[in-house]
Amino acid sequence: MEREVHIIDGWHIDNDCIIIDLPADFNMKANLAYLKRNKNECMFEVENETVTRVIVVGENRHLVRLNVNEQNQMIVRFVNGFKTSKPDGANVAAYIREWFDLDRDLTPFYKMAKADQLLKEPVQNFSGLRVIGVPDLFEALCWGILGQQINLAFAYTLKRQFVEKYGDFIEWSGRKYWIFPSHKQIAQLTPDDMAQIKMTRRKSEFIIGIAQLMASGELSKEKLLGLGSLKEAEKSLIKIRGIGPWTANYLLMRCLRFTSAFPIDDVGLHNSIKRLTSGEKKPSKEELLALSAKWAPWQAYATFYLWRVNY
Missing domain, CATH: 1.10.340.30 (Hypothetical protein; domain 2)
Structure with a gap:
């Protein structure tokens, strides 16, 4: 059976996975180091270079696992039995792109920072790090x-x-994955x-x-x-x-x-x-x-x- 693939603005759906093309200067290890900076983090889990978290799209709550392959693509898998739709796929992809600031061209920043006495060492040591966001x-x-x-x-x-x-939370494989409280509550x-x-x-x-x-x-x-x-x-x-x-x-x-x-x-x-x-x-x-x-x-x-x- 031929796989169904939807190509949309730097990402596509392939067999219920979202595949997001990453900027050439993106370094997942550098970003994971930030995400793992405190073991008490409750909004996501990082294990074996894979991030697991809940992403809320309207009334739908998607438990996803994401990692990066050798082709510098982020692979996003839905692990709570949800079959990916194009509208929800687009929203999940948009959330992840905003979370990791993937649409930002950092070329001007790196040019400036490499010539700056204070910044040149950090950008050399942690190249590929993005400003990890809090979209909500x-x-x-x-x-x-x-x-x-x-x-x-x-x-x-x-x-x-x-x-x-x-x-609230989604429980999967014996673990709880938390959803941030709503302002209405x-x-x-x-x-x-x-x-x-x-x-x-x-x-x-x-x-x-x-x-x-x-x-x-x-x-x-x-x-x-x-x-x-x-x-x-x-x-x-x-x-x-x-x-x-x-x-x-x-x-x-x-x-x-x-x-x-x-x-x-x-x-x-x-x-x-x-x-x-x-x-x-x-x-x-x-x-x-x-x-x-x-x-x-x-x-x-x-x-x-x-x-x-x-x-």
């Missing part, structure tokens, strides 16, 4: 708020508590409802407030992107209770995909710069602004590569 706006905002003013390990612990308390809660999660009451208030804004339609990814510029989107975000410049730029970088987003107050960024320069003090704001100007319009990628130095 509510998940990205929650992750940004959970991570405020605490270390990364504790932030992962809080996320797991939050997801396992309010999220969280909008119905009070801070007292969230008291069992070891976050501050203020963070609970922030997350519930954001969920309510999204449930009412006042806040959406489409509206933020529709503002047309990083500055306008940043202004809109920092008007929201609980979102300051760091959280706003984290969201602009990892969800809204502005390459010039720059979380200037990020401690991990400061530590990386200290490490690479053998400095004793964290860089001053003036020094950071000077570096940022040299990296334009690739500040987000510069930051992501510098973060990679720390783990």
